[in-house]
Amino acid sequence: MNLSFLRVSIWVYLALFFLYLLGPLVIMSVTAFNSSAFPRMTPWECLTFQWFGDLFQDQRILNGIKNSLIIGAGTVVLSVAMGLAGALMLTQIWPKLRATYYTIIIAPILIPGVVLGISTLVFWDRINRMLGLGADSVLSNGVFLTVIGQSTFIASYCMLVLVARLQRYDMALTEAALDLGATHAQAFRKILLPFMRPAIASAAVLAFLASFENYNTTTFTFGEYPTLTIELAQKVRYGITPSISALAFIIVALTVFFALLNEAKLKRQELVAAARKNATVEELAGKIKLPSFFAGNMAAVLLVVFAVATITVVGTATAYNPAQCIANVKEEKRLEAEQRIQELRKQREEQRKKREAEEAEQGDAGQSAPKPSNNSGFGNVFAPNTLGSGEEESQDTETPPANNGGFGGVFDPNSLKSE
Amino acid sequence: MPKFLKEFFNRNGTGMGLAILGLVLFWTIGLIILPQLSMLDFSFRPNLPPPEIGGPKDVYTLENYKYLIYGPEGGSQDYNSVDLRVFFRTLLAAVCVTIFNLIICYPIAYYLGQSKGSHIRIFAIMLIIPYWINEILRAFALRIIFGETGVLNTLFMGLGIWDTPFDFIRNDIALYAGLGYAYILLMIFPIYNVIESLDHNQIEAARDLGAPWWRIHWRVVIPYAKPGISSGCTMVFMLSAGALAAPQILGGPSSLWFTQLIYQQFNDNNDWPQGAAYAIVLLVTCILFVLAVMRLFKVNMGDIGK
Numbered sequence: 001m002n003l004s005f006l007r008v009s010i011w012v013y014l015a016l017f018f019l020y021l022l023g024p025l026v027i028m029s030v031t032a033f034n035s036s037a038f039p040r041m042t043p044w045e046c047l048t049f050q051w052f053g054d055l056f057q058d059q060r061i062l063n064g065i066k067n068s069l070i071i072g073a074g075t076v077v078l079s080v081a082m083g084l085a086g087a088l089m090l091t092q093i094w095p096k097l098r099a100t101y102y103t104i105i106i107a108p109i110l111i112p113g114v115v116l117g118i119s120t121l122v123f124w125d126r127i128n129r130m131l132g133l134g135a136d137s138v139l140s141n142g143v144f145l146t147v148i149g150q151s152t153f154i155a156s157y158c159m160l161v162l163v164a165r166l167q168r169y170d171m172a173l174t175e176a177a178l179d180l181g182a183t184h185a186q187a188f189r190k191i192l193l194p195f196m197r198p199a200i201a202s203a204a205v206l207a208f209l210a211s212f213e214n215y216n217t218t219t220f221t222f223g224e225y226p227t228l229t230i231e232l233a234q235k236v237r238y239g240i241t242p243s244i245s246a247l248a249f250i251i252v253a254l255t256v257f258f259a260l261l262n263e264a265k266l267k268r269q270e271l272v273a274a275a276r277k278n279a280t281v282e283e284l285a286g287k288i289k290l291p292s293f294f295a296g297n298m299a300a301v302l303l304v305v306f307a308v309a310t311i312t313v314v315g316t317a318t319a320y321n322p323a324q325c326i327a328n329v330k331e332e333k334r335l336e337a338e339q340r341i342q343e344l345r346k347q348r349e350e351q352r353k354k355r356e357a358e359e360a361e362q363g364d365a366g367q368s369a370p371k372p373s374n375n376s377g378f379g380n381v382f383a384p385n386t387l388g389s390g391e392e393e394s395q396d397t398e399t400p401p402a403n404n405g406g407f408g409g410v411f412d413p414n415s416l417k418s419e
Numbered sequence: 420m421p422k423f424l425k426e427f428f429n430r431n432g433t434g435m436g437l438a439i440l441g442l443v444l445f446w447t448i449g450l451i452i453l454p455q456l457s458m459l460d461f462s463f464r465p466n467l468p469p470p471e472i473g474g475p476k477d478v479y480t481l482e483n484y485k486y487l488i489y490g491p492e493g494g495s496q497d498y499n500s501v502d503l504r505v506f507f508r509t510l511l512a513a514v515c516v517t518i519f520n521l522i523i524c525y526p527i528a529y530y531l532g533q534s535k536g537s538h539i540r541i542f543a544i545m546l547i548i549p550y551w552i553n554e555i556l557r558a559f560a561l562r563i564i565f566g567e568t569g570v571l572n573t574l575f576m577g578l579g580i581w582d583t584p585f586d587f588i589r590n591d592i593a594l595y596a597g598l599g600y601a602y603i604l605l606m607i608f609p610i611y612n613v614i615e616s617l618d619h620n621q622i623e624a625a626r627d628l629g630a631p632w633w634r635i636h637w638r639v640v641i642p643y644a645k646p647g648i649s650s651g652c653t654m655v656f657m658l659s660a661g662a663l664a665a666p667q668i669l670g671g672p673s674s675l676w677f678t679q680l681i682y683q684q685f686n687d688n689n690d691w692p693q694g695a696a697y698a699i700v701l702l703v704t705c706i707l708f709v710l711a712v713m714r715l716f717k718v719n720m721g722d723i724g725k
Contacts, residue, residue, distance in 0.1 A: 014542075020523075020600070021603065022549065023564075024563075025548075025560055027563060028563055039563050040570075081442055085443050092427065094423045105451070108450075110706075111455075112661020112701065112705070114661050114698060114701075115661065115698045118681070119454035119458040120450075122454070122457055123454035123457040123458070151446075152446075152454075155450075185432065213553045216663045219663065219682070220685060232553065236555060240562065245563075251553065255551045256548060259548055
């Protein structure tokens with residue numbers, strides 16, 4: 001096994017892997033633009049933007065998005081607060097308790113979401129009953145239960161993100177602030193919080209995304225407030241339409257956009273830092289010549305390409321009208337269906353004839369054989385008059401005659417009766 | 420007041436200390452421990468209408484657990500073969516999904532962890548993007564691909580490999596592909612994190628000493644990456660055993676996942692204690708299984724989640 005073979009096989013493997021990872025998303029996005037009523041890529045019918053229109057008129061989806069945003073906001077606040085408190089506690093807890101404590105706060109990540117949802121539901125239902133509250137109290141409200149249930153494990157994710165940064169924090173900074181006369185709350189707000197801000201931001205984004213896409217826990221707790229994910233799941237389970245693909249396309253596009261934006265920003269910071277480092281003394285004294293925005297920043301270039309493509313697509317969508325194409329496809333489909341019906345009828349007719357012929361042969365072998373033309377398997381295709389009648393029947397204004405060409409009138413119902 | 424509590428308040432101030440302590444206690448006790456205990460307690464009770472709860476009939480019983488093993492009382496079979504089969508099939512399938520993920524993710528994690536260059540960051544973005552898409556939508560995407568008139572069937576029928584559509588969904592291929600797809604990232608990242616910190620000189624040294632590539636992996640890389648591999652496997656196993664969305668969307672009509680049984684008990688049969696008992700069985704079995712496997716491969720619990 002030589003080296004170049006190894007390298008090629010690595011690239012093939014990477015290609016296959018990313019095909020598995022990204023292929024489904026690409027195919028799903030593409031189906032959002034096909035006019036076929038069932039989401040599919042082949043056969044391609046017409047380019048259409050109809051499914052996006054359908055999506056924005058779907059009240060249940062819009063309502064789901066609203067509920068998801070409310071629940072997401074609640075979850076972000078609660079889980080970042082609990083995660084931060086948990087992380088602070090982890091850095092200063094009594095060493096003997098530390099391992100137990102860590103196991104407890106990490107456990108929700110590993111507990112199946114279904115179990116978390118059930119335990120939340122059962123526990124708060126019991127609290128509700130103990131307090132003697134009715135079925136419509138706050139404690140049995142879908143939003144409350146969902147926020148609580150999701151925060152149980154999302155706070156663990158936040159804690160992991162926050163503790164990573166907290167470990168690099170120098171406690172002497174807080175002590176210095178306290179020595180200089182700050183209260184504990186001031187030291188927290190002015191020293192620790194600004195230091196933790198990047199980690200808090202990423203924990204909040206993570207918490208929101210986790211809340212937005214959670215299904216397993218939410219499905220037991222949502223009550224009267226179905227989130228977007230719940231609505232999607234119900235739609236997908238009971239019949240799928242391309243408007244779900246349209247929603248998926250929007251989410252994929254947004255994700256790609258923000259990922260590229262973030263990457264471009266990071267790369268830009270790196271490039272600027274590198275330029276500062278390499279600058280000469282005079283340049284530092286005067287103005288540094290920073291590299292242009294796109295130089296060496298692939299993500300930024302991709303970002304711009306992506307934005308231009310989006311604008312083009314939206315522009316086309318407003319101007320484009322696929323009505324003609326859809327009408328054509330409909331007509332084609334109608335003809336195809338007719339053909340299929342004819343074929344079926346023909347088969348049945350043939351079988352009938354064959355049976356009759358066999359019966360006839362068995363019944364009275366001495367008598368004359370049935371007409372050979374009936375047995376030929378082609379039905380009446382070759383009878384001259386069928387062709388003519390077929391042409392006459394299918395002289396539709398929209399249909400090009402080529403569609404009828406090779407098949408003649410075989411598929412016309414009258415051709416069978418005409419014998 | 421115990422000494423460590425006093426120290427804690429000295430360090431954080433009374434107000435801040437109370438806030439931290441309050442939040443941590445609410446989280447650990449109110450959200451994690453008590454609900455689980457409450458569910459455990461609930462699973463030992465009969466299914467009663469709300470007015471009778473707390474009444475004389477509300478006694479502890481093993482009924483719900485017996486149901487899983489023996490089925491309904493006076494049933495035709497000795498064992499609840501339907502539910503038990505679903506249970507073991509779920510565990511077995513989760514193990515298969517985990518192994519499948521480990522096999523396809525290890526080379527990627529190794530490649531990402533050991534090679535340098537700016538394209539690695541693009542790869543990382545490409546890995547994360549699918550993970551940000553809704554779980555339901557990911558399952559939906561696979562359904563489009565594996566459907567009867569889906570992309571794969573059209574492709575293979577077009578190539579003439581088979582004539583009639585192959586039913587991926589009824590054969591559970593769609594389900595396994597979907598579960599594997601859903602948790603790929605959770606397998607890659609822990610392994611990647613560990614392998615990234617492996618000194619490349621160790622691999623070079625092994626190569627200089629004449630080890631073939633597979634022996635380098637077997638004797639150097641895998642022992643080093645063991646904590647990452649075990650935490651990835653644990654997460655993938657637990658999550659796929661507890662998955663609900665993928666089986667609901669990609670599962671065949673006749674093949675159930677154990678979580679679907681729990682879901683049915685709660686939403687269709689309205690038998691909460693029975694559902695809670697099933698959930699407890701699932702949770703306890705998964706934890707015991709993970710602990711047993713970790714003992715087998717000599718991994719510490721503390722390595723998980725790092």
